[in-house]
Amino acid sequence: MADRIIIKATLADLPKIRDRYPFIYLEHGRLEIDDSSVKWISADREVFRLPAALISTILLGPGTSVTHEAIKVLATINTTVCWVGEDSLNFYAVGQSPTANSYNLKKQVAMASDPELSLSVARKMFLRRFTDVDVSSKSLSELMALEGKRVQKCYANLATKYFVAWGGRSYKPGEFALSDLTNKIITAGNAALYALVSSIVHALGLSPRIGFVHSGSPLPLVYDIADLYKEELVFDMAFSLTVKMADEYNRYTALDEFKNRVIDMKLLDKCPADIISLLELKS
Structure with a gap:
C-alpha cells in the first residue's frame, strides 16, 4: 500500500x-x-x-x-x-468566505488581464520545461506549438524506453473503458493531478478559472500548473505501468504508483512554491 x-x-x-x-x-x-x-x-x-x-x-x-x-x-x-x-x-x-483576503486573487486577475504580463507568466511556465530554448520573444501560439511537439516527442521516447506500442493520445469524456491501457493510466493520472492542484490553488486564494496558457475550459490555471509536472509524474508512470499491468487496467495500482511519485518529488512542497514564484505572490 x-x-x-x-x-x-x-x-x-x-x-x-x-x-x-x-x-x-x-x-x-x-x-x-x-x-x-x-x-x-x-x-x-x-x-x-x-x-x-x-x-x-x-x-x-x-x-x-x-x-x-x-x-x-x-x-x-x-x-x-x-x-x-x-x-x-x-x-x-x-x-469560501466572501470576505476572504483577496490579495492573491487580485494579483492573478491583474496579471491575466494585462496581455504583456499574462504572456510573461506563460513564458515563465514554458521556461520550466524548455530550459535550453530562448522563449523571451515567443508568442503564446508559438509556445503552445513547441509544447505540442515536446509532448509528442516525450510520448515517443517513453514508448521506445518501455517497449510499448503507442498509437497516440486518445480519450473521449465518458468513454474511459474504450481507451487503450496507456491512455487509461494517463487519464487517471491527469485527473488525480488536477484534483491535487485544485486543492493547492484554492488554498492559495486563487481562482482555477483564470489561466495564462489554457482558456475556454473549466480549470485553466489548474491545467497550466499541472502541465509543469505531467512528464515526470503522469506520462512516465503510464508507460512504465503499461508493461507491469500486462494489458489489464488496475485503478489501485495506478493510484498507489501516483501517490509514491507525488511523495518522491515532494509535490506538496514544490507546487505551492512554484505558483507563488510564477505569479509573484506573497508567500
Whole structure:
C-alpha cells in the first residue's frame, strides 16, 4: 500500500502540517464548535481544537461531517473549506468566505488581464520545461506549438524506453473503458493531478478559472500548473505501468504508483512554491 500524500491531521502533527503545507487534511471524523472554538473529533475519539484562524484551508476527506455552526465560524475567520477524496485525489467542492483576503486573487486577475504580463507568466511556465530554448520573444501560439511537439516527442521516447506500442493520445469524456491501457493510466493520472492542484490553488486564494496558457475550459490555471509536472509524474508512470499491468487496467495500482511519485518529488512542497514564484505572490 502506498504512503499517504497528505498527512492526516493529529494533535501531535498539527504544528508540522501548518508549517509545511498551505492547508490541513482531515478524514473520518466530525468538525464542530465547542465554546466558540473549532473542534475536531476523530473516529478514534481523539479530540483537539484547531487553530483555525491560522489555517488557510481545511480539506475534508472521506468519512467527515461538519456542523452548520462550524462552517459559520470558519467563514467569519476566512478559512476556506474544501471537500475532497482520499489524499485529495478527487476534488468535489469548495466553500469560501466572501470576505476572504483577496490579495492573491487580485494579483492573478491583474496579471491575466494585462496581455504583456499574462504572456510573461506563460513564458515563465514554458521556461520550466524548455530550459535550453530562448522563449523571451515567443508568442503564446508559438509556445503552445513547441509544447505540442515536446509532448509528442516525450510520448515517443517513453514508448521506445518501455517497449510499448503507442498509437497516440486518445480519450473521449465518458468513454474511459474504450481507451487503450496507456491512455487509461494517463487519464487517471491527469485527473488525480488536477484534483491535487485544485486543492493547492484554492488554498492559495486563487481562482482555477483564470489561466495564462489554457482558456475556454473549466480549470485553466489548474491545467497550466499541472502541465509543469505531467512528464515526470503522469506520462512516465503510464508507460512504465503499461508493461507491469500486462494489458489489464488496475485503478489501485495506478493510484498507489501516483501517490509514491507525488511523495518522491515532494509535490506538496514544490507546487505551492512554484505558483507563488510564477505569479509573484506573497508567500
